[in-house]
Amino acid sequence: MRDDPTQSDQTDGEVARYPQTGRFLMGRGRTRMTPEERRVLEDTAMAVKDYPARHHLVRRGEPVDSSMMLIEGYVTRYMDDREGYRQLVSVHVPGDFVDLHGFPTGRLDHDIGTLGPVKVALFDHQALVGITERHPTLTRFLWFATLIDAAMHREWIFRLGRLGAEGRLAHLFCELYARLEMVGLAQDGQFDLPLTQPDLAEACGLTGVHVNRTLRTLRERGLLTFKNGRVEILDHRGLCTTAEFNSDYLYSDCGVWKTS
Amino acid sequence: MRDDPTQSDQTDGEVARYPQTGRFLMGRGRTRMTPEERRVLEDTAMAVKDYPARHHLVRRGEPVDSSMMLIEGYVTRYMDDREGYRQLVSVHVPGDFVDLHGFPTGRLDHDIGTLGPVKVALFDHQALVGITERHPTLTRFLWFATLIDAAMHREWIFRLGRLGAEGRLAHLFCELYARLEMVGLAQDGQFDLPLTQPDLAEACGLTGVHVNRTLRTLRERGLLTFKNGRVEILDHRGLCTTAEFNSDYLYSDCGVWKTS
DNA sequence: CGGAGGTTTGAGAGGCGTCAACCTCCGTGG
DNA sequence: CCACGGAGGTTGACGCCTCTCAAACCTCCG
Structure with a gap:
C-alpha cells in the first residue's frame, strides 16, 4: 500500500496539509502555486458534504451560486437526448473542480450526478469573486483548471468522431x-x-x-x-x-x- | 441589406466604435461590459493580421505568447488521428477569441487553421496578465468566453455520441x-x-x-x-x-x- | 426465496464506410 | 481558343461495424 515512496508520500503530505484542496492541480503545476495561494484556496472552501451513489447534484439550467471540488469518489456530467438516453460529457476524479465553470457563467448547460458515494467541498461564488480581485495569479490557476476540462472535452470529441x-x-x-x-x-x-x-x-x-x-x-x-x-x-x-x-x-x- | 434595423444597426455601431473587438461576446452579455472595459480590451489588441484560406495558424504543442481574436472569416481547430484523418473540434466565427485558452495554458493541444481568408487581432499574453491584475471583472468576461467554447465542446460530444x-x-x-x-x-x-x-x-x-x-x-x-x-x-x-x-x-x- | 439490476450471448437488421466511376467546375498553360 | 488536370460533388454496389431485440444467467439483497 505504501510501496511507492515518492509519489504517494508527496500526495499524502499535501493532502494532510490541505485536506479539502490538496489534490487540486496535483501533477499539473500545483507545485507552482505558492503556499499562500494554496492556503487561500483551502480557506475559501465553505463546507464539506457527502452524497450517496447515483445522486443528482445539479440540474441543467438552474442558477448556481457555489461550485464543488471533488475530494473523494467519482462524479459525472451528462446530457440527455430526446428519448432520455444519456451522453456523459465528463467523468471527474478527486482534485477536480467539478463545476467551477458555473462561477463565470452563473448556470450550467448540463446535469451533474454522482457515480459512487462522494465527498465534495463547496466554494461560494462570492468568495471566488474575492479571489479574482485580490489574487490574480491564483485566478489564472483556477481559470487554467477549467481549461483542462475543455482540453478533455476536445479529446472526447476526437474519440467519438474518429x-x-x-x-x-x-x-x-x-x-x-x-x-x-x-x-x-x-x-x-x-x-x-x-x-x-x-x-x-x-x-x-x-x-x-x-x-x-x-x-x-x-x-x-x-x-x-x-x-x-x-x-x-x-x-x-x-x-x-x-x-x-x-x-x-x-x-x-x-x-x-x-x-x- | 439593412432591412433589420435593430440588430444590424446595433452590430454596426458597436463594430464602428470597436473595430477589432466589437463582436466579442456580442449577444452574450457584451452589453454588461462597461465602456471602459470594452475600451481596455480594444486597446490591448496589438496588431491586425490577414491570412489566406487553408492556412496553418498554430501547431499543436508549440509555446504561444499571444492569442487571436477573429475579426473576419472562419477558423477551425482540429486534431489528427494516426492515419492523418482530421477531427474538427471547433469552428470559429468573427468575435470569437479563438485561442484565448492558450493564455493560461501556455501551449495548445491541437492545431488551428483558417478555412476561408481571415483577419485576426493579436493579444499579447503579457498585456493579458495586466488585465488580470487590474480588471477583475473584465477578466471574468474573458474567462467566461473560454467557457462558452467548453460548452460548445460538450454539445459536440453529445452530437457525436447520440x-x-x-x-x-x-x-x-x-x-x-x-x-x-x-x-x-x-x-x-x-x-x-x-x-x-x-x-x-x-x-x-x-x-x-x-x-x-x-x-x-x-x-x-x-x-x-x-x-x-x-x-x-x-x-x-x-x-x-x-x-x-x-x-x-x-x-x-x-x-x-x-x-x- | 424471489426480484432487480447487471452481464453475457445469439440472430438479424441497418447505418455508415469503402471502393470506384463519372461528373462539373475552374484555373492553368499550350 | 482549347486541352488538360485537379478538387470537389454525386451516385452505385458491397461489406462491416454497431444497433436492436431477445433470452438466459448471475449476483446481490431484501
Missing part, C-alpha cells in the same frame, strides 16, 4: 488511469471505477451490449480487464496504441504516459 | 446559424460557410461520401440547402427537431432560437 468501439473504451481507460495516477489514486495499472457497462456505453456513444462484446475483445487481446468496478491494465503500451492515446492534453508535469 | 448523420449535420448548421446571427452575420436563415463536404465530414465524424448523401436527404426533406459555401435554412423548426438542438448552451441573451 475511433471505433475498441479505441473509445481503451481511450477512456487510458485517460482515467493517467488522471488518477497524477493524484495518487492509481498504481500498477489498477484503479477503482464505480461504473457499469451501460455507464461506459453512455460515455463512449455505444450501447451496453456492444460495450460488453468490446470489453471481451480487449480482454482477449490481453490489454485489460474490467470487473466489479475495478480496472486492471495488463498492457498499457498496447492499450495506448489501440486508443491512439497521447497524454499531452492533460497538461501533466510528471507524466509516465508520455507515449508520443 | 445523433445519427442527419442529426449531426443539422446540429452543426443550427449552431453556426445561431452564433452568426448573434454577431450580425446571418439573416433569414442564410449565411456563408466556406466549407467543403469533406470538411463537414471532419466536423461530424463521417465520411465525405456519407455527408453528400445526408445533405441530399436534408434537402429532400425541405430542411436546408448547402451549395457553394452558402447555407440556406428552409425549415428551421424542423431542422432544430432533427438536430435535437437547444441553444441554451450558447449563453445568448437575445436568442430567437429558444426552442426548448
Whole structure:
C-alpha cells in the first residue's frame, strides 16, 4: 500500500496539509502555486458534504451560486437526448473542480450526478469573486483548471468522431488511469471505477451490449480487464496504441504516459 | 441589406466604435461590459493580421505568447488521428477569441487553421496578465468566453455520441446559424460557410461520401440547402427537431432560437 | 426465496464506410 | 481558343461495424 515512496508520500503530505484542496492541480503545476495561494484556496472552501451513489447534484439550467471540488469518489456530467438516453460529457476524479465553470457563467448547460458515494467541498461564488480581485495569479490557476476540462472535452470529441468501439473504451481507460495516477489514486495499472457497462456505453456513444462484446475483445487481446468496478491494465503500451492515446492534453508535469 | 434595423444597426455601431473587438461576446452579455472595459480590451489588441484560406495558424504543442481574436472569416481547430484523418473540434466565427485558452495554458493541444481568408487581432499574453491584475471583472468576461467554447465542446460530444448523420449535420448548421446571427452575420436563415463536404465530414465524424448523401436527404426533406459555401435554412423548426438542438448552451441573451 | 439490476450471448437488421466511376467546375498553360 | 488536370460533388454496389431485440444467467439483497 505504501510501496511507492515518492509519489504517494508527496500526495499524502499535501493532502494532510490541505485536506479539502490538496489534490487540486496535483501533477499539473500545483507545485507552482505558492503556499499562500494554496492556503487561500483551502480557506475559501465553505463546507464539506457527502452524497450517496447515483445522486443528482445539479440540474441543467438552474442558477448556481457555489461550485464543488471533488475530494473523494467519482462524479459525472451528462446530457440527455430526446428519448432520455444519456451522453456523459465528463467523468471527474478527486482534485477536480467539478463545476467551477458555473462561477463565470452563473448556470450550467448540463446535469451533474454522482457515480459512487462522494465527498465534495463547496466554494461560494462570492468568495471566488474575492479571489479574482485580490489574487490574480491564483485566478489564472483556477481559470487554467477549467481549461483542462475543455482540453478533455476536445479529446472526447476526437474519440467519438474518429475511433471505433475498441479505441473509445481503451481511450477512456487510458485517460482515467493517467488522471488518477497524477493524484495518487492509481498504481500498477489498477484503479477503482464505480461504473457499469451501460455507464461506459453512455460515455463512449455505444450501447451496453456492444460495450460488453468490446470489453471481451480487449480482454482477449490481453490489454485489460474490467470487473466489479475495478480496472486492471495488463498492457498499457498496447492499450495506448489501440486508443491512439497521447497524454499531452492533460497538461501533466510528471507524466509516465508520455507515449508520443 | 439593412432591412433589420435593430440588430444590424446595433452590430454596426458597436463594430464602428470597436473595430477589432466589437463582436466579442456580442449577444452574450457584451452589453454588461462597461465602456471602459470594452475600451481596455480594444486597446490591448496589438496588431491586425490577414491570412489566406487553408492556412496553418498554430501547431499543436508549440509555446504561444499571444492569442487571436477573429475579426473576419472562419477558423477551425482540429486534431489528427494516426492515419492523418482530421477531427474538427471547433469552428470559429468573427468575435470569437479563438485561442484565448492558450493564455493560461501556455501551449495548445491541437492545431488551428483558417478555412476561408481571415483577419485576426493579436493579444499579447503579457498585456493579458495586466488585465488580470487590474480588471477583475473584465477578466471574468474573458474567462467566461473560454467557457462558452467548453460548452460548445460538450454539445459536440453529445452530437457525436447520440445523433445519427442527419442529426449531426443539422446540429452543426443550427449552431453556426445561431452564433452568426448573434454577431450580425446571418439573416433569414442564410449565411456563408466556406466549407467543403469533406470538411463537414471532419466536423461530424463521417465520411465525405456519407455527408453528400445526408445533405441530399436534408434537402429532400425541405430542411436546408448547402451549395457553394452558402447555407440556406428552409425549415428551421424542423431542422432544430432533427438536430435535437437547444441553444441554451450558447449563453445568448437575445436568442430567437429558444426552442426548448 | 424471489426480484432487480447487471452481464453475457445469439440472430438479424441497418447505418455508415469503402471502393470506384463519372461528373462539373475552374484555373492553368499550350 | 482549347486541352488538360485537379478538387470537389454525386451516385452505385458491397461489406462491416454497431444497433436492436431477445433470452438466459448471475449476483446481490431484501
